[in-house]
Amino acid sequence: MTGRTPPRSTAHDLARYAGLFAQRTKVMKSSAMRDLMALTERAEVISLAGGMPDTSSFPADTYAALMQRIADEACARALQYGPTEGFATAAHCIAEVMQAEGMTVDEGELLVTTGGQQVIDLVCKTLIDPGDVIVAEAPTYPGAVPTFCSYEADVVQIELDEDGMRIDELEETLDRLEREGRRPKFIYTIPSFQNPGGVTMSLPRRQRLVQVAHERELLVLEDNPYGLLRYEGEPLPTLYSMDGGEFVIYLGTFSKILSPGIRLGWAAAPRPVLQKMNLGKQAADLCSSSMTQLFVAEYFASGDWREYVNSLVEIYRSRRDAMLDALRTYFPREAAWTQPEGGLFIWATLPDYIDTTDLLARALDENVAFVPGRAAYLDGRGGSSMRLNFSGSDEAAIREGVRRIGKVVAEQVALYGTLTGAAPAAPPVVDEREAGQVAEQLAEVLELPRRRSASRRAESDR
Amino acid sequence: MSTVAVLQGGRSLERQVSLKSGARVEDALQRLGHRAVAIDVGSDLVAQLTELAPDAVFVALHGRDGEDGTIQELLEVLGLPYTGSGVAACIRCWDKVLTKHLLRDAGIPTPDFHAFSETAFRELGAATALPAIESQLEFPLVVKPAAQGSALGIKFAATAADVPAAIVSAFSYDRKVLLERYVAGRDLAVGIVEEDGVPRALPVVEAVAEGRDFYDFEARYEIGRTRFECPAELPAGVAERTQELAAEAYRALGCAGFARVDLMLREDGELFVLEANSVPGLTETSLLPQAADAAGIPFDALVERILAMALARATA
Numbered sequence: 020m021t022g023r024t025p026p027r028s029t030a031h032d033l034a035r036y037a038g039l040f041a042q043r044t045k046v047m048k049s050s051a052m053r054d055l056m057a058l059t060e061r062a063e064v065i066s067l068a069g070g071m072p073d074t075s076s077f078p079a080d081t082y083a084a085l086m087q088r089i090a091d092e093a094c095a096r097a098l099q100y101g102p103t104e105g106f107a108t109a110a111h112c113i114a115e116v117m118q119a120e121g122m123t124v125d126e127g128e129l130l131v132t133t134g135g136q137q138v139i140d141l142v143c144k145t146l147i148d149p150g151d152v153i154v155a156e157a158p159t160y161p162g163a164v165p166t167f168c169s170y171e172a173d174v175v176q177i178e179l180d181e182d183g184m185r186i187d188e189l190e191e192t193l194d195r196l197e198r199e200g201r202r203p204k205f206i207y208t209i210p211s212f213q214n215p216g217g218v219t220m221s222l223p224r225r226q227r228l229v230q231v232a233h234e235r236e237l238l239v240l241e242d243n244p245y246g247l248l249r250y251e252g253e254p255l256p257t258l259y260s261m262d263g264g265e266f267v268i269y270l271g272t273f274s275k276i277l278s279p280g281i282r283l284g285w286a287a288a289p290r291p292v293l294q295k296m297n298l299g300k301q302a303a304d305l306c307s308s309s310m311t312q313l314f315v316a317e318y319f320a321s322g323d324w325r326e327y328v329n330s331l332v333e334i335y336r337s338r339r340d341a342m343l344d345a346l347r348t349y350f351p352r353e354a355a356w357t358q359p360e361g362g363l364f365i366w367a368t369l370p371d372y373i374d375t376t377d378l379l380a381r382a383l384d385e386n387v388a389f390v391p392g393r394a395a396y397l398d399g400r401g402g403s404s405m406r407l408n409f410s411g412s413d414e415a416a417i418r419e420g421v422r423r424i425g426k427v428v429a430e431q432v433a434l435y436g437t438l439t440g441a442a443p444a445a446p447p448v449v450d451e452r453e454a455g456q457v458a459e460q461l462a463e464v465l466e467l468p469r470r471r472s473a474s475r476r477a478e479s480d481r
Numbered sequence: 482m483s484t485v486a487v488l489q490g491g492r493s494l495e496r497q498v499s500l501k502s503g504a505r506v507e508d509a510l511q512r513l514g515h516r517a518v519a520i521d522v523g524s525d526l527v528a529q530l531t532e533l534a535p536d537a538v539f540v541a542l543h544g545r546d547g548e549d550g551t552i553q554e555l556l557e558v559l560g561l562p563y564t565g566s567g568v569a570a571c572i573r574c575w576d577k578v579l580t581k582h583l584l585r586d587a588g589i590p591t592p593d594f595h596a597f598s599e600t601a602f603r604e605l606g607a608a609t610a611l612p613a614i615e616s617q618l619e620f621p622l623v624v625k626p627a628a629q630g631s632a633l634g635i636k637f638a639a640t641a642a643d644v645p646a647a648i649v650s651a652f653s654y655d656r657k658v659l660l661e662r663y664v665a666g667r668d669l670a671v672g673i674v675e676e677d678g679v680p681r682a683l684p685v686v687e688a689v690a691e692g693r694d695f696y697d698f699e700a701r702y703e704i705g706r707t708r709f710e711c712p713a714e715l716p717a718g719v720a721e722r723t724q725e726l727a728a729e730a731y732r733a734l735g736c737a738g739f740a741r742v743d744l745m746l747r748e749d750g751e752l753f754v755l756e757a758n759s760v761p762g763l764t765e766t767s768l769l770p771q772a773a774d775a776a777g778i779p780f781d782a783l784v785e786r787i788l789a790m791a792l793a794r795a796t797a
Contacts, residue, residue: 055494058496061492371646372646373649377633377651377653378653380653381653381654431652434603434652438644438645439608
């Protein structure tokens with residue numbers, strides 16, 4: 020509740036300044052959805068909408084000890100500007116993290132950034148003129164959408180399936196773009212535990228993607244925030260490691276393995292690209308926080324950083340399992356969802372007659388929230404899907420949240436059945452979802468089920 | 482100088498818009514020399530109002546609670562004068578089905594419609610009547626929740642196959658849905674502000690969608706995809722007719738203080754009233770303040786006038 024009476028300037032009198040705003044500010048996404056998302060932050064809402072790591076398990080005494088040491092040994096440096104590319108000590112930590120995923124990097128090819136998000140911004144700033152094409156996945160990271168829009172990029176989205184981005188469709192699209200005389204500037208992908216899709220690009224597709232980049236001399240932006248958060252299966256090589264540093268720009272971050280609050284990420288890129296990005300970063304913020312770079316350096320020097328990552332893996336694995344279990348229990352038979360081997364998200368797709376933006380309004384009545392699928396597309400698709408986060412809530416909250424969503428979905432499925440004269444849906448039978456069936460279903464999850472709707476309508480018309 | 486509580490925020494789907502309206506009203510009240518106290522409406526509302534004991538309450542709360550009569554009822558109980566329409570008018574405007582019945586009874590043209598509760602579909606087999614409804618109303622149809630202040634949940638059904646999903650979406654917001662004949666034409670809005678107890682229609686505003694296909698039917702409710710023209714360029718006499726009809730609707734619904742009436746101008750020149758909003762947006766981009774400005778009533782003067790009417794009712 021607010022009882023404040025601070026003098027507020029009338030700077031929010033939008034109309035008075037409208038004539039001064041740049042064209043790119045006019046590219047805005049659905050205001051209705053933004054308003055809905057703002058409601059997900061109410062305290063009583065179980066939010067499966069965010070992408071938040073669980074920072075509560077980080078030991079407070081470790082944090083205090085690290086900060087004390089910085090105060091004792093490097094106070095002035097922590098409070099001072101640093102080099103645009105970042106401190107060498109931070110670069111050293113980054114090299115260690117990349118090494119843990121099988122990458123060797125020349126520390127001179129690194130740029131420390133203010134979160135991974137800044138890498139997306141700098142890559143766009145460096146490569147994109149208004150109208151230039153960016154190729155992204157469908158669905159893509161919702162947080163990249165406003166960045167792409169603000170550079171007035173023309174985004175072309177390529178379908179995912181259970182093996183990640185469909186490279187055959189990518190090549191067809193690249194051919195088509197070439198025929199149309201439009202050259203894409205870069206391909207944006209999250210190969211491991213994709214946000215929001217939850218799927219991982221297979222090894223053959225990784226190999227082919229890197230080949231395609233070389234053949235066509237195209238840059239790839241590999242966004243890999245979750246690579247180390249694998250709960251099952253064998254790690255796959257990153258695109259960066261396969262490419263040899265020629266056409267892949269690598270985006271890493273400490274957000275998911277240490278803390279998003281320290282706002283530290285990085286780019287590893289071919290030197291000419293990195294130099295331009297460095298200039299872009301100078302213009303944006305001169306340098307990333309000296310204080311948090313020193314924090315990371317102290318943290319890495321003080322013990323094995325992998326132990327904390329391993330503890331997160333344990334926590335998140337159990338939460339993922341709780342969510343998958345709850346989905347099997349509470350979601351209707353018509354729904355399908357991905358089975359992520361790592362990361363933070365599950366992508367669930369409902370029958371196409373359910374609009375998840377509208378469903379969110381209903382779900383908020385039940386005090387539960389998710390991200391409507393449309394947020395992950397730039398072309399209005401995704402209307403029947405949703406992104407569910409399992410890292411930010413404990414098992415009980417996940418179970419209860421999924422139960423509440425399942426309840427409103429079941430209501431809508433039954434209502435649709437009544438409206439079309441079809442029999443209402445039977446409750447799901449848990450044991451029916453054997454592993455083999457899951458893989459088959461996955462193929463349908465990621466291709467939005469527009470085609471199924473056509474057949475359903477045809478049936479109901481008979 | 483008066484102490485004025487500005488009710489805003491709340492937990493409706495229009496919370497964000499309401500916070501913007503409220504902040505702007507608060508600024509205006511302060512510039513006018515009043516003591517404005519913002520209240521983000523929640524479970525301690527009554528306690529806060531009791532403690533503050535304001536001279537008047539400015540309702541800048543959109544959507545559920547603020548526009549459906551709930552807050553107004555509470556303010557009646559507390560004996561606090563408040564801005565805008567009373568309980569009954571709020572109820573009449575909030576429920577679009579009730580609005581349309583009242584308009585029709587008053588001889589004010591509104592697009593043909595049918596409305597059903599969820600119970601009608603779930604328990605009374607209303608679904609079997611859908612084909613009959615569809616043939617009466619003809620396609621395309623607009624399907625919307627009976628009560629929802631913003632454009633959320635409004636769907637366009639080009640064919641019978643689109644109707645069930647549209648109904649499911651509309652039920653996400655309310656227990657009653659409205660199926661309405663689509664009127665192709667120009668999208669108009671008229672703000673009404675009373676002057677000496679007489680509703681005065683402000684210049685007509687037109688919402689011009691960027692694009693004309695069905696997808697844009699939904700998109701046109703989104704900022705950035707719609708351009709507003711005020712005053713709208715209309716053929717001779719049409720603006721006057723639109724204003725008269727809006728004022729008629731305002732009276733038929735029993736609104737007080739101020740309100741916004743939305744209309745469609747069909748290609749053949751016929752006008753239809755779609756709905757009225759008892760607490761219209763007061764943000765920088767909202768239609769009523771823009772229209773007031775075009776009529777030579779700057780925002781501060783608008784706020785002062787709305788407040789004065791509330792205070793006058795208290796002393797009456």
